[in-house]
Amino acid sequence: MDAKLQYLSPEWRDQAELKLKAELSPERMNHITSSMSNIYTHCPDGKARYLFFNYENGALKELLAGEGEPPAAEFRITGDYETFAKITRAELSSQKALMTLKLKLKGNMIKALKLASVADRLNKVLSGIPTNF
Amino acid sequence: MAALLDPTSPYFIDFPKRLKDVQAEMAREGLDVYLGSRLRTLSWLTDAFCPWRSFIVIPGEGLPAVFTFVIDAARIADDSWLDESQVFGFAPMGGQDQIEQIADFIKDLLKNRKGRLGVESGMSNYLPEGWLTHYEYIQFQAALPAAEFVNAHIIIDKLALIKDSGTINRFREASRIVDVGHQAVLNALQNGGYKGMTETEVAGLAAYAMRKEGSEFEWSFTGGNEIASGYRTSYMGGACTPASRRKLQAGEPLMVDIHAMFMLGLGDHAHNYLLGPATDRQHWHAKNFVDMVKLTLATYRAGITPSKLAEELMGFADSRGFSDYMVPGFEHGIGLMGDEWRIGLNDGPFPYWTNPEHVYQENELLICAMQYACPDEKIGFRYENPIVIGSSGCEALSRFPLGIEEII
Numbered sequence: 226m227d228a229k230l231q232y233l234s235p236e237w238r239d240q241a242e243l244k245l246k247a248e249l250s251p252e253r254m255n256h257i258t259s260s261m262s263n264i265y266t267h268c269p270d271g272k273a274r275y276l277f278f279n280y281e282n283g284a285l286k287e288l289l290a291g292e293g294e295p296p297a298a299e300f301r302i303t304g305d306y307e308t309f310a311k312i313t314r315a316e317l318s319s320q321k322a323l324m325t326l327k328l329k330l331k332g333n334m335i336k337a338l339k340l341a342s343v344a345d346r347l348n349k350v351l352s353g354i355p356t357n358f
Numbered sequence: 359m360a361a362l363l364d365p366t367s368p369y370f371i372d373f374p375k376r377l378k379d380v381q382a383e384m385a386r387e388g389l390d391v392y393l394g395s396r397l398r399t400l401s402w403l404t405d406a407f408c409p410w411r412s413f414i415v416i417p418g419e420g421l422p423a424v425f426t427f428v429i430d431a432a433r434i435a436d437d438s439w440l441d442e443s444q445v446f447g448f449a450p451m452g453g454q455d456q457i458e459q460i461a462d463f464i465k466d467l468l469k470n471r472k473g474r475l476g477v478e479s480g481m482s483n484y485l486p487e488g489w490l491t492h493y494e495y496i497q498f499q500a501a502l503p504a505a506e507f508v509n510a511h512i513i514i515d516k517l518a519l520i521k522d523s524g525t526i527n528r529f530r531e532a533s534r535i536v537d538v539g540h541q542a543v544l545n546a547l548q549n550g551g552y553k554g555m556t557e558t559e560v561a562g563l564a565a566y567a568m569r570k571e572g573s574e575f576e577w578s579f580t581g582g583n584e585i586a587s588g589y590r591t592s593y594m595g596g597a598c599t600p601a602s603r604r605k606l607q608a609g610e611p612l613m614v615d616i617h618a619m620f621m622l623g624l625g626d627h628a629h630n631y632l633l634g635p636a637t638d639r640q641h642w643h644a645k646n647f648v649d650m651v652k653l654t655l656a657t658y659r660a661g662i663t664p665s666k667l668a669e670e671l672m673g674f675a676d677s678r679g680f681s682d683y684m685v686p687g688f689e690h691g692i693g694l695m696g697d698e699w700r701i702g703l704n705d706g707p708f709p710y711w712t713n714p715e716h717v718y719q720e721n722e723l724l725i726c727a728m729q730y731a732c733p734d735e736k737i738g739f740r741y742e743n744p745i746v747i748g749s750s751g752c753e754a755l756s757r758f759p760l761g762i763e764e765i766i
Contacts, residue, residue, distance in 0.1 A: 329452035331453050334431065335442065
């Protein structure tokens, strides 16, 4: 795949779903059942967007990208578009973004800690998509 | 820890009922939410030891939520009767600090209503009490600008005053453990065993014996097991002696005040020795003290007040010529871990101190505590023992035989 895809576009979402399913087996995802909404504020066009992940027993059941209010999720992570873009480009770790108030997490911290390594794996896969930010 | 909810256990405490009792009081006071921050409140409602800064948010209906430093949240969830979904960890991360996390939780409970929020504000001589700090209060007010903050700790204080059988049995077991610690100390001191030993060593061997019996903690914030020898037993007005590196010496008194914890129930018993050879004068002091303890234990009962008790006992000390050596106080409060301050409620002439006119009731639990000190002669003794108030007397929970033995 040579052409770069626009970040959060339907094509980028499709590619993300393919890569996540191909590269992260349920075992690699620790058989988690959880959901997470990444909420992107201050997108380049001024809109708010979301990326919604829904995993059951480690298998990706839903990956939604859209505008406006995201589906309800166990974890809700809010931040600037540029912050998420840096994370996806692997220029910033999600943990550092949380610790420097660049991201806000809503959800049970104890469970979030259990899922931290899984989230890192997920971000690493997404960083492999040739993307225009 | 489902076992906590086994009603056949002697240590069973009906925590869901406690919660409902709190919620009924909240309704009477017109409170929508109660934000507890005191260690005693957390112990009394969660049945878990919460050593890090923690909060409990009690809604008008339904289960409470516990918020604690994230490093300890999973352990508290494991120890408490509450499900892990009710325990939250806070951390310095976006959206996860304690103010934002708790304020958001309360906002969800209030559902856009202004709401009345009960908080715990006051003062104590007990350092780990856990009152809401000024900074926390200001921050919560800023995060919940529409809510009315009401000081409401009286709700918990009232409900926790009379102890149920599960609580008393936990204290009985903690006291049994303390007695094992005392026996281990006595065994180690005898036959010259004390020679070369330090106060910290005595504290440690008591701790080891009690831990072997299942004690969870030498819980007192006064340095764990308090051991004092020689002049350190006789600080004027003193009743706090963290163990030091001082070596025990022949001819001196030794005070052994040890603490055990069993399921948040607290053992606290002080026993005293004379390291021989003891003088007649030292024996005179010792007899004064033992007689005083006997009389004190015989005097406690429902209906008596701290002031009446002190009056009777100081009269006895005066008649025997040792009132100069007695600290005129005979008690301190006690409850599940974190509750170690005044007797009764905050209704005395000095706010947040024991009301001298508090009338003891059946099944109140307190530490019968007294201190004898003669600094000029470098001798002093301490007695502490959890007692349960009965209709016509009291039950002393520690059964280690009362006396001041001369150790050879």
